[in-house]
Amino acid sequence: MSPAQRLPARKTILGVDTPILRALPHRERRMVGAWCFLDHLGPTQFAPGDGMHVGAHPHIGLQTFTWMIEGEVLHRDSLGNEQVIRPGQVNLMTAGHGISHTEDSAAEGARMHAAQLWIALPDAERDRAPAFQNHPVLPVRPLGDWQVTVLAGSALGATSPAQVFTPLVGLELLAPAAGEVRLPLDPGFEHAAMVLEGEAWVDGERLDADELLYLPPGADGVNLRSSGPLRLLWLGGQPWADTPMLLWWNFVGRDQAGLEAALADWNGDSGRFGTVRPGSPAPRLVAPALAGVHLKA
Ligand code: MN
Numbered sequence: 227m228s229p230a231q232r233l234p235a236r237k238t239i240l241g242v243d244t245p246i247l248r249a250l251p252h253r254e255r256r257m258v259g260a261w262c263f264l265d266h267l268g269p270t271q272f273a274p275g276d277g278m279h280v281g282a283h284p285h286i287g288l289q290t291f292t293w294m295i296e297g298e299v300l301h302r303d304s305l306g307n308e309q310v311i312r313p314g315q316v317n318l319m320t321a322g323h324g325i326s327h328t329e330d331s332a333a334e335g336a337r338m339h340a341a342q343l344w345i346a347l348p349d350a351e352r353d354r355a356p357a358f359q360n361h362p363v364l365p366v367r368p369l370g371d372w373q374v375t376v377l378a379g380s381a382l383g384a385t386s387p388a389q390v391f392t393p394l395v396g397l398e399l400l401a402p403a404a405g406e407v408r409l410p411l412d413p414g415f416e417h418a419a420m421v422l423e424g425e426a427w428v429d430g431e432r433l434d435a436d437e438l439l440y441l442p443p444g445a446d447g448v449n450l451r452s453s454g455p456l457r458l459l460w461l462g463g464q465p466w467a468d469t470p471m472l473l474w475w476n477f478v479g480r481d482q483a484g485l486e487a488a489l490a491d492w493n494g495d496s497g498r499f500g501t502v503r504p505g506s507p508a509p510r511l512v513a514p515a516l517a518g519v520h521l522k523a
Pocket residue numbers: 283285290327476
């Protein structure tokens with residue numbers, strides 16, 4: 227029997243009408259390496275006059291990692307950055323001790339397709355000063371007649387410029403047509419795959435479009451097959467060895483007191499999260515109450 231684990235993603239809605247498949251965290255698998263959150267947004271076509279608008283909200287203890295496939299999103303943050311992210315680019319926001327931002331479609335009535343991921347920061351880095359970077363160019367390497375974009379970490383002799391703080395990898399594999407390749411893997415990493423477009427088999431297991439396939443550490447390679455054009459997201463990382471992570475709303479912490487403090491700081495506008503550069507039409511979000519919630523480590 228294959229050691230692979232199938233994790234069905236949850237269908238949800240971001241904002242008013244942006245369809246999302248949320249693959250991480252999953253009840254049976256909260257992280258893959260330090261990757262602790264994965265939303266597959268779209269592909270979707272917004273109605274005329276409509277778009278994605280996420281009002282000001284805070285983050286702590288993590289990096290937000292946005293991979294844009296179709297459409298353009300305007301990011302504004304409390305460090306004063308205003309950055310359009312375009313297809314083929316990564317936006318990497320390191321929240322550390324605290325940052326806040328807004329995300330808006332750059333144009334209404336457009337198509338949108340993206341992956342939004344979070345990377346948990348290790349104990350030694352989780353209180354670092356916030357930072358933001360746009361990476362307009364990521365390295366691309368051939369793998370047979372497939373094309374591999376190195377979004378994070380290193381693969382096939384290339385290294386992403388995105389700064390991460392634990393050993394991990396993030397790839398997008400593009401197949402032009404039906405075919406098969408062997409992707410070399412770091413046997414110390416656990417891995418996971420999610421189809422973004424098309425149909426894929428991972429070591430002979432067919433992936434449905436709405437699930438994450440998890441592979442435990444130990445393999446030095448994996449056979450990937452497509453039945454036609456394919457876009458596949460590939461994640462990996464050293465299994466999390468730090469203090470168990472708690473994830474609540476937009477926060478990654480280590481204990482309930484730390485999360486309560488972040489919630490109070492945001493809702494009370496203590497100054498910890500700065501002031502987001504103005505411009506978004508969406509209202510500031512209110513952090514939901516944490517009281518009574520049972521947090522699982
Ligand atoms: Mn955010």
